Amino acid sequence: MRIIWLGHGGFRIETAGQVLLIDPWLSGNPVLPQDQHAVAATGATHILLTHTHFDHVVDVLPLAKKLGVPVVGQYDIIGFWSETEGIKGIGFNKGGTVNLGGVKVSMVSASHSSTMVTPEGLRATGSEVGFMIRAEGKTVYVSGDTDIMADMDWMGTYYKPDIGILSAGGHFTMDMAGAAYAAKRYFNFQTVIPSHYKTFPVLEQSADTLINGLPGVQVIEPVVMQVIELWSGTVLTLGCEDQRIAVPRSHGCGLPRPDRFLHGRPAYDFNLMGWRHWNIRGLHERLDRGRAWPVWPHR
Ligand SMILES: [Zn+2]
Numbered sequence: 001m002r003i004i005w006l007g008h009g010g011f012r013i014e015t016a017g018q019v020l021l022i023d024p025w026l027s028g029n030p031v032l033p034q035d036q037h038a039v040a041a042t043g044a045t046h047i048l049l050t051h052t053h054f055d056h057v058v059d060v061l062p063l064a065k066k067l068g069v070p071v072v073g074q075y076d077i078i079g080f081w082s083e084t085e086g087i088k089g090i091g092f093n094k095g096g097t098v099n100l101g102g103v104k105v106s107m108v109s110a111s112h113s114s115t116m117v118t119p120e121g122l123r124a125t126g127s128e129v130g131f132m133i134r135a136e137g138k139t140v141y142v143s144g145d146t147d148i149m150a151d152m153d154w155m156g157t158y159y160k161p162d163i164g165i166l167s168a169g170g171h172f173t174m175d176m177a178g179a180a181y182a183a184k185r186y187f188n189f190q191t192v193i194p195s196h197y198k199t200f201p202v203l204e205q206s207a208d209t210l211i212n213g214l215p216g217v218q219v220i221e222p223v224v225m226q227v228i229e230l231w232s233g234t235v236l237t238l239g240c241e242d243q244r245i246a247v248p249r250s251h252g253c254g255l256p257r258p259d260r261f262l263h264g265r266p267a268y269d270f271n272l273m274g275w276r277h278w279n280i281r282g283l284h285e286r287l288d289r290g291r292a293w294p295v296w297p298h299r
Pocket of ligand 1 (some may be wrong): 055172
């Protein structure tokens, strides 16, 4: 599974042979360079929409028409567009699940608003939502724009998402402290990726509060258009004096192994899911060859 941040609330998720664009905002996105727009959308198989505020919807219809791919979202707006815009649409609603070529997407609640400015004025377009995306044996929770919700309690228990892509920029959504609180209280994420931040001065510019609030969870600070490669399973025990020195902090911290020391240093278990490919290239090669690689080079 490859997750690529398009900046702001936009993501490209490549999994199980599908390429999902979620709230792709290209035109006018201050953090997505113009020369990356085509790359961001190339090969997309579906466009998922959480709500119709401009920073999420502005490119959805043009992209759907250009690429000839379906827009997946709430029935109210998708049904309307299917009739008025002639797009392919997959409209459903909260509690429903659709199968996008083997990727299962369930619609869940969010707590935000959803309107659209039209020549006739401000229009209601249904409601704001989030998604639970299941593929490759993992579940990704895309929160959409939202505040902390009590609904996250049952959503965490019912869907058991492994990866959380959480709006955390504040002002319009949860801030970093709020996202950390929600993740800790309601979910058991292995990996958390903050979104909807850094775009404008009014939003959070750093994920430090989220990282510090979630010890033991891999918090990955996304970089626009850089691939975050996630794969499941392998737990690796590394020896390191200080977890924050042993690995870049954006990869989160390992779980301490009080029973084990490596080369005289405390050991930590790291779940390899969430490690960026380019950071573990050498390690990956060694694992492929079945050789042990117990100590991350440090200091
Ligand atoms: Zn937004």
